[in-house]
Amino acid sequence: MTTFDADHRFMGFALREAARAARAGEVPVGAVITFGERPLVAAGNARETANDPTGHAEILTLRRAAALLQRWRLWGCTLYVTLEPCPMCAGAMVNARIDRLVYGAADPKAGAIESLYRLADDERLNHRIEVMSGVRKHECSAQLKQFFRSRRSGERGPVEVDAPWQEHGGPLLL
Amino acid sequence: MTTFDADHRFMGFALREAARAARAGEVPVGAVITFGERPLVAAGNARETANDPTGHAEILTLRRAAALLQRWRLWGCTLYVTLEPCPMCAGAMVNARIDRLVYGAADPKAGAIESLYRLADDERLNHRIEVMSGVRKHECSAQLKQFFRSRRSGERGPVEVDAPWQEHGGPLLL
Numbered sequence: 332m333t334t335f336d337a338d339h340r341f342m343g344f345a346l347r348e349a350a351r352a353a354r355a356g357e358v359p360v361g362a363v364i365t366f367g368e369r370p371l372v373a374a375g376n377a378r379e380t381a382n383d384p385t386g387h388a389e390i391l392t393l394r395r396a397a398a399l400l401q402r403w404r405l406w407g408c409t410l411y412v413t414l415e416p417c418p419m420c421a422g423a424m425v426n427a428r429i430d431r432l433v434y435g436a437a438d439p440k441a442g443a444i445e446s447l448y449r450l451a452d453d454e455r456l457n458h459r460i461e462v463m464s465g466v467r468k469h470e471c472s473a474q475l476k477q478f479f480r481s482r483r484s485g486e487r488g489p490v491e492v493d494a495p496w497q498e499h500g501g502p503l504l505l
Numbered sequence: 506m507t508t509f510d511a512d513h514r515f516m517g518f519a520l521r522e523a524a525r526a527a528r529a530g531e532v533p534v535g536a537v538i539t540f541g542e543r544p545l546v547a548a549g550n551a552r553e554t555a556n557d558p559t560g561h562a563e564i565l566t567l568r569r570a571a572a573l574l575q576r577w578r579l580w581g582c583t584l585y586v587t588l589e590p591c592p593m594c595a596g597a598m599v600n601a602r603i604d605r606l607v608y609g610a611a612d613p614k615a616g617a618i619e620s621l622y623r624l625a626d627d628e629r630l631n632h633r634i635e636v637m638s639g640v641r642k643h644e645c646s647a648q649l650k651q652f653f654r655s656r657r658s659g660e661r662g663p664v665e666v667d668a669p670w671q672e673h674g675g676p677l678l679l
Contacts, residue, residue, distance in 0.1 A: 365557055383578040384567055384601030385559065388522055403558040418624055419596030422617070426593055427558030431640065443596070447629055455621055457614070479558070 350494030362388035389420035415442035421450035435471030520550040524668030536562035562596035589616035595624035609645030
């Protein structure tokens with residue numbers, strides 16, 4: 332599997348987690364962490380359901396990956412996320428020393444990789460992260476747009492957004 | 506109690522949490538969150554003991570305060586921390602919408618309030634935080650220096666650092 336194929340595939344898993352989050356009434360953002368070429372953990376945004384201000388998909392996957400690997404330094408890991416990380420999440424990735432970040436849609440309002448800040452390649456910090464952006468970005472941003480459109484039209488609670496469900500034969504068991 | 510007195514007192518609680526962290530072999534940083542004038546939660550850095558890359562004192566207190574208050578928007582809350590927050594923690598405070606941040610020592614290597622970034626008063630983000638810095642900064646930085654001096658001299662494991670133990674009559678029960 333080429334890096335291109337792997338990035339496309341794992342972003343598909345992240346898109347599914349985002350869709351699952353939307354059905355729980357959360358802003359649809361999903362993340363996956365791989366170790367080597369193996370998917371390790373996946374999570375969707377859970378800020379509302381968990382009443383946790385740090386409950387972004389990226390933070391949840393970082394904590395779970397570290398718990399699984401029994402170390403807080405996540406060398407060897409790549410984090411896939413559907414939306415450009417905010418300062419909290421980008422800072423957490425630097426703290427966790429992840430090797431690589433792959434994200435889909437840019438976030439002009441809070442993105443801390445290229446939009447408002449450049450936390451992944453700040454030479455003053457003690458770690459740099461290799462970044463690939465724009466992977467499946469149209470699907471990633473379409474999910475978010477669809478969610479906010481439903482919200483504006485007065486729907487509360489679960490929202491169904493498009494997700495690549497059929498692509499890999501049903502939900503991923505991680 | 507004046508704001509000055511309250512800041513001094515609650516920073517004392519944070520200093521104790523930092524000392525407790527050092528005894529567990531962690532870099533001594535401690536945090537407290539108050540709601541109104543009441544202390545709500547306290548925590549020390551637990552990155553090593555919990556194998557959690559997000560286990561900074563600030564993140565732990567934010568998550569616990571939100572769990573107690575049953576809401577992720579922590580309006581009405583002040584966070585006290587012995588060291589200037591890193592990008593992850595400052596970003597988490599913005600996400601949590603805390604009212605006020607009080608910290609002790611500046612962190613020229615990773616501080617995201619005044620040293621490397623200014624996340625608390627970035628008008629592009631969706632929340633601003635009132636900041637008071639330098640509260641008991643000599644005690645806060647002395648703890649850190651003492652810890653790293655012990656580490657360099659070869660000690661591993663628990664480190665005893667100075668803490669204002671006697672000041673308020675024994676450990677704080679939160």
